Each structure stands twice: as C-alpha cells, then as structure tokens.
Amino acid sequence: xxxxxxxxxxxxxxxxxxxxxxxxxxxxxxxxxxxxxxxxxxxxxxxxxxxxxxxxxxxxxxxxxxxxxxxxxxxxxxxxxxxxxxxxxxxxxxxxxxxxxxxxxxxxxxxxxxxxxxxxxxxxxxxxxxxxxxx
Amino acid sequence: xxxxxxxxxxxxxxxxxxxxxxxxxxxxxxxxxxxxxxxxxxxxxxxxxxxxxxxxxxxxxxxxxxxxxxxxxxxxxxxxxxxxxxxxxxxxxxxxxxxxxxxxxxxxxxxxxxxxxxxxxxxxxxxxxxxxxxx
DNA sequence: CTATTGACATAGTGGTTTAGTAGGTATATA
DNA sequence: TATATACCTACTAAACCACTATGTCAATAG
Numbered sequence: 001x002x003x004x005x006x007x008x009x010x011x012x013x014x015x016x017x018x019x020x021x022x023x024x025x026x027x028x029x030x031x032x033x034x035x036x037x038x039x040x041x042x043x044x045x046x047x048x049x050x051x052x053x054x055x056x057x058x059x060x061x062x063x064x065x066x067x068x069x070x071x072x073x074x075x076x077x078x079x080x081x082x083x084x085x086x087x088x089x090x091x092x093x094x095x096x097x098x099x100x101x102x103x104x105x106x107x108x109x110x111x112x113x114x115x116x117x118x119x120x121x122x123x124x125x126x127x128x129x130x131x132x133x134x135x
Numbered sequence: 136x137x138x139x140x141x142x143x144x145x146x147x148x149x150x151x152x153x154x155x156x157x158x159x160x161x162x163x164x165x166x167x168x169x170x171x172x173x174x175x176x177x178x179x180x181x182x183x184x185x186x187x188x189x190x191x192x193x194x195x196x197x198x199x200x201x202x203x204x205x206x207x208x209x210x211x212x213x214x215x216x217x218x219x220x221x222x223x224x225x226x227x228x229x230x231x232x233x234x235x236x237x238x239x240x241x242x243x244x245x246x247x248x249x250x251x252x253x254x255x256x257x258x259x260x261x262x263x264x265x266x267x268x269x270x
Numbered sequence: 271c272t273a274t275t276g277a278c279a280t281a282g283t284g285g286t287t288t289a290g291t292a293g294g295t296a297t298a299t300a
Numbered sequence: 301t302a303t304a305t306a307c308c309t310a311c312t313a314a315a316c317c318a319c320t321a322t323g324t325c326a327a328t329a330g
Binding site: 139140141173175176179193194195196197198 | 316317318319320321325326327328329
C-alpha cells in the first residue's frame with residue numbers, strides 16, 4: 001500500500017471544499033462530519049495543504065477554508081505528492097535519494113522506472129474537478 | 136513507497152538463481168555475496184519463496200536452491216504479490232478487506248481502481264526471464 | 271563416522287511510520 | 301464579550317521494516 005490515509009483524506013477534504021465553498025469559507029468541522037473523518041486528525045492533514053498553498057484559510061467566526069485556485073488546476077498527482085512526500089514505488093527512486101551504487105548494472109531498475117512513470121502519468125490525468133459533483 | 140526490500144530482494148534472488156543454477160543448486164550464501172545482501176535477512180525472504188513453491192531447496196553439502204519452474208513462468212506481479220501480500224495502492228482495495236461502507240458513493244474509488252489496474256497490468260507483463268542475462 | 275556445508279526455525283531489536291488524541295493559543299465575527 | 305474558528309505543541313499505541321543472534325536438522329565428502 002502506497003497511498004496512506006493522509007493522501008486520501010487530503011483528496012476528500014479538497015473535493016468536499018470544492019463542492020461546498022460557493023463564495024464563502026468551509027469550516028473544517030463541517031467537512032469532518034460529512035466525510036466522517038476525525039476532526040483532530042484532519043487538522044494535521046489540512047495544515048499541510050495550507051502550508052503548500054493549496055488552501056486559503058480564514059480564522060474566527062465565519063471562517064474556514066477555500067481553494068486557492070480553481071478545481072481544474074489541482075492535479076491529483078500534485079496533491080498526493082505533497083501529502084505522501086513521494087509517489088515512487090520503490091525507495092531507490094525517491095527524490096533526494098542518493099543514487100544507488102548498483103544502478104548501472106541493476107537489472108530491475110528499468111522495471112521500476114517504467115512503473116513509476118505509468119503511475120505518475122495516470123495520476124497526472126485527473127484533477128479535483130473530476131472528483132466531485134457527478135452524483 | 137509500495138514495494139519494500141523484501142519484494143526487491145526476492146526478485147534479485149530469483150533472477151540470480153535463474154542465471155546461475157545451470158543443472159545444480161545455488162547456495163544462498165553465493166547469492167548474498169553477489170547481490171550484496173545480508174545473508175540472514177535473505178533467509179527470511181527465501182523461506183517465503185520456498186513456502187510459496189517458487190523455489191525448490193536441497194539441504195546439506197552441494198545443496199541450495201533452484202527454480203521450481205522455468206523463468207518465463209514467473210510473472211513479476213505474482214512474485215511481488217507473494218512477498219508484499221498485496222500490491223493494492225490503497226488499503227480499501229486490499230484483498231480480504233471488508234468492503235468500505237462508503238464505497239457506493241465514494242468519489243475516489245474509481246480513481247484507485249484504475250490505478251490498481253494499470254499497476255497490475257504493468258507488472259504482469261514481465262517475467263523473471265526479462266530480469267537477467269542481457270548484460 | 272565425523273566434519274563440514276548448507277537449509278530451516280525461533281526469537282529479539284532499534285528505528286520509523288501511521289493514525290490518531292489531548293490540551294491549549296490566536297483571531298475574527300455577532 | 302461570547303463564540304466560532306484556525307493554529308500550535310506534544311504525546312501515544314500499534315504496526316511495520318530491516319535486520320541480528322543463536323541455534324537445529326539434513327546431506328555429502330573425506
């Protein structure tokens with residue numbers, strides 16, 4: 001398993017905000033209730049989304065969150081990469097990893113590179129806009 | 136990261152055995168040296184391969200391991216599935232998992248199902264025979 | 271028959287990740 | 301001023317990962 005609850009919750013949170021924001025802000029609590037996710041744990045997830053610039057927050061009464069951009073501008077890949085750190089299927093392909101000394105004659109490296117590419121390409125196809133509305 | 140050292144070591148072990156078995160048995164130690172993998176840890180990995188029927192073992196002097204079938208009959212997918220338990224990218228798709236109660240109106244489920252499929256299809260394409268020899 | 275070579279078995283371990291929980295502070299609105 | 305909201309720090313139980321340690325069982329070579 002490669003995508004944890006953190007990534008999946010982020011996706012569901014963003015999709016829920018996209019669906020409900022209208023012209024105002026959506027409080028975290030409302031999303032937590034609708035999506036049946038622990039409020040406290042969601043806070044941790046959402047903090048990273050704010051820090052990453054995906055969400056704009058407003059404190060105090062009437063506050064909450066809204067998308068910083070329009071839903072079509074959020075690729076699923078970029079969201080998951082932010083939350084999971086990396087989507088690489090194997091450790092040796094993780095960014096910021098020192099290159100494996102065996103990589104020159106590694107028989108399995110091309111296999112992993114190919115796998116990494118199809119995963120990336122697949123997830124880059126979708127955006128937040130694909131994730132809500134069509135009941 | 137979704138494929139651990141266990142899966143990667145298994146692949147490298149099997150490929151090494153395929154390459155060196157000839158008509159005899161390949162001792163674990165030789166593979167460990169060639170592949171620079173901890174001998175003791177490899178034992179754990181290999182035990183599962185024997186249990187899963189992928190390898191045939193012979194004890195004592197002159198013993199070791201050889202493939203139970205010919206290399207073309209080992210799909211990378213089946214090897215990795217055996218070692219990792221599941222290749223599902225998300226928990227809710229893991230086999231033997233009770234179905235998620237939200238699955239009927241889950242907006243992200245089709246996304247995960249699609250991802251799961253392209254990963255499976257990709258890994259099913261390759262066999263052990265693709266993983267050795269062509270220096 | 272014995273020493274050696276190997277597979278097989280069981281248990282422990284230090285570090286990291288996961289999925290949270292607890293309790294409090296800062297800030298905006300009614 | 302009360303309330304609703306975001307934000308912050310810290311803790312935790314459980315699982316997982318990548319090993320290590322210490323053996324026992326079995327087959328062959330001498």
